[in-house]
Amino acid sequence: MIIAIDGPAASGKGTIARRLAAHYRLAHLDTGLLYRATAASLLQADKGLGDVAAAVAAARGLGLVEFDEEQLRGAGMGEAASVVAAMPEVRAALIQAQRDFASRPRGAVLDGRDIGTVICPNADVKIFVTASPAARAQRRALELMRRGEKIDYASVLADIARRDARDAERADAPMRAAGDALTLDTTRLDIDASLARAIAIVESRVIT
Ligand code: DC
Numbered sequence: 001m002i003i004a005i006d007g008p009a010a011s012g013k014g015t016i017a018r019r020l021a022a023h024y025r026l027a028h029l030d031t032g033l034l035y036r037a038t039a040a041s042l043l044q045a046d047k048g049l050g051d052v053a054a055a056v057a058a059a060r061g062l063g064l065v066e067f068d069e070e071q072l073r074g075a076g077m078g079e080a081a082s083v084v085a086a087m088p089e090v091r092a093a094l095i096q097a098q099r100d101f102a103s104r105p106r107g108a109v110l111d112g113r114d115i116g117t118v119i120c121p122n123a124d125v126k127i128f129v130t131a132s133p134a135a136r137a138q139r140r141a142l143e144l145m146r147r148g149e150k151i152d153y154a155s156v157l158a159d160i161a162r163r164d165a166r167d168a169e170r171a172d173a174p175m176r177a178a179g180d181a182l183t184l185d186t187t188r189l190d191i192d193a194s195l196a197r198a199i200a201i202v203e204s205r206v207i208t
Contacts, residue, residue: 001026001107001206002122004115005198007129008164008175009078010136010143012186012194016129017111019195020202024109029101031112031119032081034094036072037062039080049083052090059084059093075144075151075159082163085113088172095119113167116178125205127198128177131187136160 003020007013014030021028041058042049049055071077084090091114098119102108110119116126131139137157144151167175177183182201186194 001124001202002102002120003107003109003202004120004123004126004178004181005109005111005129006113006115006117006126006175006177006181007111008136008167009160010140011129011131012139012189012191013111013129015191016127016184016186016194016198017109019191020198021109023195023199024202026106027101027104027108029098029108029110031094031098031110031115032078033069033072034059034062034098035081035085035090036077037067038090038094039077039084040067040072042084043080049080052087055084055087056089056093059090062094062097070147074147075140075149075156079159079163082166086166086170086172091172113175114173116181117176118173121178125202126178126181127201128181128183129194129198130183130185133157133160133164135187 001024005013005017018028038055038059039049042051042055045054047054098110102110102120116123137153137160140160141151141153141156184194184197184201
């Protein structure tokens, strides 16, 4: 069974994907980490974020480099990832690895922005996870504070709006719900309630 989870930053999609994978004992790939690692590798090599050739080389060489997940999940890296993710050449370099991951015999859960539309258009279940920008900014601010980063709510909200716009308006594989995706709005749901809804969606789509 392949489960595709898409949605904007801090919608809860990553946690839902991880917990769905544990529930169904499936492998899980957070595809945002691929773009974050590409951006981190570019910055480590002192290249500008606009350097397409260097970004493609970084994306292709990802398996060779070790990254600290804590560093990748920092606020600045999400923004940098969104910039390199708008380059069609970078996306092309990362497609096959994602499809290979999804094609393991028991299936997998993948989360990102284009899983249901581009990476796994034939996924058994597609969920588009969303929440209001204010709710997402609150969650992201809390998460960054726990991580020890200095933040202010207004700039977190502005960052989220900017990233949403870039991810949704790029020409190649923009963030959007696939036509056959079900939307899960987590604005008023905690993680347990969100997971319960996600499981209900999976059960409604898959004959077990
Ligand atoms: O899910 P995330 O916040 O870790 O993703 C970071 C950035 O990577 C996001 O702003 C856009 C990009 N991304 C993408 O374009 N396609 C994906 N499948 C996953 C992430």
